[in-house]
Amino acid sequence: MPAKLDSAVPSGPLEQKWTRHMMDSRLINPANKRKFSIIVVGSGLAGGAAAATLSELGYRVKCFCYQDSPRRAHSIAAQGGINAAKNYQNDGDSVSRLFYDTIKGGDFRSREANVHRLAEVSLNIIDQCVAQGVPFAREYGGLLDNRSFGGAQVKRTFYARGQTGQQLLLGCYQALAKEIATGGVEMHARTEMLDLVVVDGHAKGIIVRDMVSGEISSHAADAVVLATGGYGNVFYLSTNAKGCNVMAAYRAHKRGAAFANPCYTQIHPTCIPVSGEYQSKLTLMSESLRNDGRIWVPGSKSLAEKIRRGELLARDIDDADRDYYLERKYPSFGNLSPRDIASRSAKEVCDEGRGVAPTGLGVFLDFRDAILRDGREAISARYGNLFEMYDKIKGEDPYSTPMQIFPAVHYTMGGLWVDYNLMSNLPGLHVAGEANFSDHGANRLGASALMQGLADGYFVLPSTIANYLATQEPGSVTTSDSDFKRCEEDVNQRVNSLLQIDGKRSVNSFHRELGLLVWDKCGMARSREGLEEALERIPEIREEFWSNVRVPGSGEALNQELEKAGRVADFLEFAELLCHDALEREESCGGHFRVEHQFTEGDAEVQDGRTQPGEARRDDKNFCHVSAWGYNGVGEKPELTREPLEFEDVELSIRSYK
Amino acid sequence: MNLTLKVWRQESTEAKGRIEVHDAHEIPSEASFLEMLDIVNERIINDGGDPIHFDHDCREGICGMCSLTINGIPHGPERATTTCQLHMRHFRDGDTIWIEPFRAKAFPVLRDLVVDRSAFDRVIQAGGFISVRTGSAPDANATPVSKDHADTAFDAATCIGCGACVAACKNASAMLFVSAKASHLNHLPQGQPEKDRRVLKMVETMDAEGFGNCTNQYECEAVCPKSIPADNIAKLNRDYAAAQARGALQ
Numbered sequence: 001m002p003a004k005l006d007s008a009v010p011s012g013p014l015e016q017k018w019t020r021h022m023m024d025s026r027l028i029n030p031a032n033k034r035k036f037s038i039i040v041v042g043s044g045l046a047g048g049a050a051a052a053t054l055s056e057l058g059y060r061v062k063c064f065c066y067q068d069s070p071r072r073a074h075s076i077a078a079q080g081g082i083n084a085a086k087n088y089q090n091d092g093d094s095v096s097r098l099f100y101d102t103i104k105g106g107d108f109r110s111r112e113a114n115v116h117r118l119a120e121v122s123l124n125i126i127d128q129c130v131a132q133g134v135p136f137a138r139e140y141g142g143l144l145d146n147r148s149f150g151g152a153q154v155k156r157t158f159y160a161r162g163q164t165g166q167q168l169l170l171g172c173y174q175a176l177a178k179e180i181a182t183g184g185v186e187m188h189a190r191t192e193m194l195d196l197v198v199v200d201g202h203a204k205g206i207i208v209r210d211m212v213s214g215e216i217s218s219h220a221a222d223a224v225v226l227a228t229g230g231y232g233n234v235f236y237l238s239t240n241a242k243g244c245n246v247m248a249a250y251r252a253h254k255r256g257a258a259f260a261n262p263c264y265t266q267i268h269p270t271c272i273p274v275s276g277e278y279q280s281k282l283t284l285m286s287e288s289l290r291n292d293g294r295i296w297v298p299g300s301k302s303l304a305e306k307i308r309r310g311e312l313l314a315r316d317i318d319d320a321d322r323d324y325y326l327e328r329k330y331p332s333f334g335n336l337s338p339r340d341i342a343s344r345s346a347k348e349v350c351d352e353g354r355g356v357a358p359t360g361l362g363v364f365l366d367f368r369d370a371i372l373r374d375g376r377e378a379i380s381a382r383y384g385n386l387f388e389m390y391d392k393i394k395g396e397d398p399y400s401t402p403m404q405i406f407p408a409v410h411y412t413m414g415g416l417w418v419d420y421n422l423m424s425n426l427p428g429l430h431v432a433g434e435a436n437f438s439d440h441g442a443n444r445l446g447a448s449a450l451m452q453g454l455a456d457g458y459f460v461l462p463s464t465i466a467n468y469l470a471t472q473e474p475g476s477v478t479t480s481d482s483d484f485k486r487c488e489e490d491v492n493q494r495v496n497s498l499l500q501i502d503g504k505r506s507v508n509s510f511h512r513e514l515g516l517l518v519w520d521k522c523g524m525a526r527s528r529e530g531l532e533e534a535l536e537r538i539p540e541i542r543e544e545f546w547s548n549v550r551v552p553g554s555g556e557a558l559n560q561e562l563e564k565a566g567r568v569a570d571f572l573e574f575a576e577l578l579c580h581d582a583l584e585r586e587e588s589c590g591g592h593f594r595v596e597h598q599f600t601e602g603d604a605e606v607q608d609g610r611t612q613p614g615e616a617r618r619d620d621k622n623f624c625h626v627s628a629w630g631y632n633g634v635g636e637k638p639e640l641t642r643e644p645l646e647f648e649d650v651e652l653s654i655r656s657y658k
Numbered sequence: 659m660n661l662t663l664k665v666w667r668q669e670s671t672e673a674k675g676r677i678e679v680h681d682a683h684e685i686p687s688e689a690s691f692l693e694m695l696d697i698v699n700e701r702i703i704n705d706g707g708d709p710i711h712f713d714h715d716c717r718e719g720i721c722g723m724c725s726l727t728i729n730g731i732p733h734g735p736e737r738a739t740t741t742c743q744l745h746m747r748h749f750r751d752g753d754t755i756w757i758e759p760f761r762a763k764a765f766p767v768l769r770d771l772v773v774d775r776s777a778f779d780r781v782i783q784a785g786g787f788i789s790v791r792t793g794s795a796p797d798a799n800a801t802p803v804s805k806d807h808a809d810t811a812f813d814a815a816t817c818i819g820c821g822a823c824v825a826a827c828k829n830a831s832a833m834l835f836v837s838a839k840a841s842h843l844n845h846l847p848q849g850q851p852e853k854d855r856r857v858l859k860m861v862e863t864m865d866a867e868g869f870g871n872c873t874n875q876y877e878c879e880a881v882c883p884k885s886i887p888a889d890n891i892a893k894l895n896r897d898y899a900a901a902q903a904r905g906a907l908q
Contacts, residue, residue, distance in 0.1 A: 049792075056791050056792060067721070068723065068774070069775065069776065069778065069779050069819065070779075071779070071782075071819055072715055072716075072722060072723050074715070074716060074721070076716065077716045077720050086798070086799075124793070127795040127796065127797055127798045128792055128793070128795045130795065130798040130801075130848070131788065131790040131796070131848055132787075132788050132795075132848070133788045133811070133842065133843050133846050133848050133849055135809075135811045135812040135815050135842070136798075137808075138803055138805050138808045139805065141802065142802025142803050142804050142808075143799050143802055144799055160812065161812065163720065163816060165720075166720055166816070167815060170815065173782070174782060174786055174788070175790075175792070177782045177786060177787055178787045178789055180779075180783050181783040187779075189779075212768055239718075241715040241717070241721060242714060242715055242716075242717060243715050275688050276689070278686055278696070278697055279693065280692065280693050280696055281717045283717075388738075389718070389719065389743070392719075392739060392743045392745070393690075393743070393745070395745070395747060458792045458793075459792070462792070504704075506699075506700050506704065508696070509700070550703055552706075552708050553708055557669070557670065558670075558768055558769040560709070560711055561703070561709060
C-alpha cells in the first residue's frame with residue numbers, strides 16, 4: 001500500500017474540471033485502439049455499458065458474467081428510477097443542485113470532483129437511453145415524465161413504471177449484444193472470476209472458472225475493469241440477488257488494491273420484513289412508493305401489541321392514534337427523507353415497542369390517503385407491479401391493507417478505491433459502478449445508483465481508460481507469463497481444498513451464521529463493544545468453515561455448492577475488513593451509525609434547533625477522509641491510508657432535512 | 659406442510675436423466691418454492707448427498723434466471739408468476755409435486771433443472787437492438803412519443819427472457835419472446851430505421867437455433883410470468899411479411 005493515494009483530481013474550478021480533464025486526457029487513434037484488449041468483469045449497468053462503449057470505440061473487449069446471460073445482472077432489479085438534472089419540470093433543478101443534493105445526501109463523505117462530474121454526465125445518460133429505445137414513462141404530450149425521490153425537493157427522477165433498472169439494463173444489454181454480433185466483444189457468460197493477475201505491479205488479467213465445465217483458465221489484457229457490484233450479501237439476507245458476491249473485488253484487494261470505506265453500507269427503509277428462518281433473501285419495495293405512501297406506527301405500545309397479536313387491524317386505528325413519525329420529525333422532507341434517516345427512524349420506533357409486524361420489526365406504509373385523493377386507478381398506474389409483487393409475497397392486498405415494511409441491506413457505498421480516472425491504486429485495474437467507492441459518500445440517494453453505473457460505463461471510463469492505455473505497449477503481457485501460471489495454480493489449489501474438507505455443515509449454514517452476526521454487530525447501529533465482539537467471532541466461524549464445510553461433487557462439472565463456497569470463503573475474510581473500518585471510524589455519518597456518536601439534549605446544535613437528539617454526529621475534524629485499507633494477510637489487521645476530502649465549493653454543515 | 663417431490667435429475671447434457679423422489683417435510687407455507695428447494699437441498703447435503711441444481715438469482719421475479727416446470731406448467735400453477743415468486747401456500751399439505759426442467763430442443767439440459775438458454779442471446783444479437791453509438795444521441799425530449807405507443811412498447815419490453823413461452827409450447831416455438839422484443843423496438847420512432855432488418859434477422863436466427871413454428875395455441879401467453887400478450891406475434895408476422903415484401907435484405 002502506498003503511504004499516500006493520489007486522487008488525480010484535475011485542477012481548476014469545479015464545474016470545469018471534467019471538461020478540462022477530457023481535453024487534457026490522452027487519446028489513442030482509431031487504428032491503434034484495436035491493438036488494445038480490455039477485460040470487463042460484470043455485465044450490469046456499469047460493466048455492460050463499459051463493454052459496449054469500449055467496443056464501439058474500437059477496443060477489443062472480453063466481458064465476463066456469472067449469470068447465464070448478461071441480461072440478468074442485478075441492476076435489473078432496480079425499481080424506482082434514475083436521476084438526471086434535465087430540469088424538464090422547470091422546478092429549479094440544475095447540475096449544481098443535483099451535485100449539492102448528492103454531496104449532502106452522502107453526508108459530506110464523497111469526493112467533490114467525482115460527484116460534480118456525475119451530475120454533469122447525468123444529462124447525457126437520459127439522451128442515450130431514450131435513443132436505445134428505453135421506454136421511460138411519458139406524459140400525454142409525448143414528453144418524458146418525472147417523479148421525485150428521497151433527499152430531493154425537485155422532480156428529476158426518470159422512470160419506467162417500477163422496472164427502471166430492468167429497462168435500462170435491457171438497453172445496455174442490447175447495446176452489448178450489438179457489439180457481440182460485430183465481434184468487438186467476446187462474451188463469457190456462466191464464467192466466474194476467481195483471481196486477478198498482477199504482472200510487474202500492473203493488473204494484466206484474470207483467472208476464471210467456466211461454471212458449466214469447471215475448467216479454470218487464464219485471460220490476459222492490457223487493462224482490467226471490475227464492475228462486479230457491491231458486497232451487501234456479507235449480511236446473508238439482503239435485497240441483492242443470491243449470486244451477488246465480493247469475490248472479484250476482494251481478490252483484487254488481496255492482490256494489492258485498496259478497499260475504501262467498507263463500513264458505508266446502505267440499509268433501505270422499505271423492504272418486506274423477515275418472516276422466518278427459511279428466508280433466503282429480502283425484497284425491496286421501491287422508494288418511489290414514499291411519494292404517495294405514508295409511513296406510520298401506532299402512537300402507543302399497547303395499540304402496537306394489539307396489532308401484532310391480530311386483535312386490531314391498521315384501519316381500526318384513528319388518525320389521532322397514529323404516529324406519522326417521518327412527517328413529524330422531518331416536516332419539509334417528510335416521507336421522502338433520505339434512506340439512512342428513514343431506516344434509523346423505523347428502528348427507533350420498533351425499539352420503543354411500537355413495531356407492527358408479528359416479530360415487532362415492521363412499520364406501516366399506507367396508501368389509504370393517496371387512494372382517497374387520487375383514486376385507485378391512478379395509484380395502480382404508478383405502482384401496480386409493486387403492489388402485485390407485495391401481494392404475491394405476503395398474500396395481502398396493499399390497496400386495502402397498508403404494507404408492512406422494515407429496513408434491509410440494499411447497497412454498499414464503499415468499494416475498491418479509485419482515482420478520478422476510476423483507476424485503483426493498482427495500475428491498469430479500473431473499477432466502475434457499485435464496486436467502486438467514490439460518488440455516494442456515506443449514503444446514496446435513491447435513483448442515483450443507476451445514474452452512477454451508467455455514467456461510469458458509458459461516459460467516464462471509456463474516456464479515462466485511455467490515460468492508462470496510452471502508457472502501455474499493447475499485448476505486452478500474455479497468459480504464458482509465469483505470473484498467470486502461478487495464479488492459476490493458487491486458484492486450482494483453493495478449489496481443491498474446498499472440495500476436500502468434506503465436513504458436516506452446508507455452505508449456507510455458515511453464510512447465515514456470518515450474516516446474522518454482521519447484521520447484529522455492524523448493521524443499523526454499531527458500537528465499539530459489538531464490533532470488537534464481531535472481530536473475535538468472525539475468525540472462529542472462518543476456522544470452522546475451513547475445517548467443517550461440506551462441498552459435495554467435483555470441480556469438473558456444474559457445481560453450485562462449490563460456487564457458493566468460494567464466495568462465502570471470501571465473505572468470511574471480508575467481514576473482518578468491514579468491522580475494522582466501522583470500528584476505526586469514530587463518528588456517525590450516513591449509513592454508518594455509531595451509537596457512541598449521536599447528538600444529545602445537551603449539545604449546542606440541538607439547543608439552537610439545527611438538529612435533534614439521536615441524529616448522527618459527524619466529526620469533520622478527525623474523519624473528513626476516505627479510509628483506504630491495504631491487505632495484510634488473512635486475520636491480520638489491514639493497513640489504513642487516508643485520502644483527505646477537500647471541499648472547495650461546499651460548506652460542511654449538519655445535514656438537516658427538518 | 660409435508661410434500662413429495664418427484665424431481666428430474668441429470669448429471670450432464672450427455673447423461674441420461676431420471677426422476678428422483680424426495681420427501682419435503684415440515685415446509686413453512688410462507689416459504690417460496692425455491693426456498694422449499696433450499697430446505698430440501700440443505701437436508702440432502704447434511705445426509706451426504708448431491709443437492710438438486712436449479713437456476714435462480716434475483717428471487718424477486720425480474721432477472722428471468724429461475725425456470726422449472728412444476729406439475730407440467732412452466733413456473734407452476736399461479737398465473738403471471740415466476741417460480742421464485744411462487745409461494746408454498748398455493749399447494750396443499752400432502753401434495754406430490756413434479757419438478758422438471760424447461761424442455762426444448764434449443765434449451766439443452768446442463769445439469770438437473772439447469773438449462774442452456776443462450777439461444778435467446780443469439781436471437782437478440784441478430785437484431786434485437788437499436789444501433790446507436792454512445793454519445794451520438796439527440797436530446798431525450800427531441801422526439802416526442804405518444805403515450806399509447808410508449809405504453810405498448812413498454813408492455814412488450816417487460817419480457818424477462820426466462821423461456822417459459824418456449825417450454826410451454828408443443829412446438830417449442832420462441833415466437834412470443836422474439837415478437838416481444840421486435841414489438842418493443844418497432845413501436846418506437848427510434849426503432850424504425852432498422853425495423854425490417856430486425857424482424858428478418860431475428861426470425862432467421864430463431865429458426866436456425868432450432869425453435870419450432872407457432873401454431874396459435876397461446877400456451878405461451880398463458881404461462882408468461884409478465885403476461886405479455888400474444889398480439890405481439892401477430893404484429894411480428896405483419897412486420898415480417900411487410901419486410902419481406904420490401905425485400906429489405908436484398
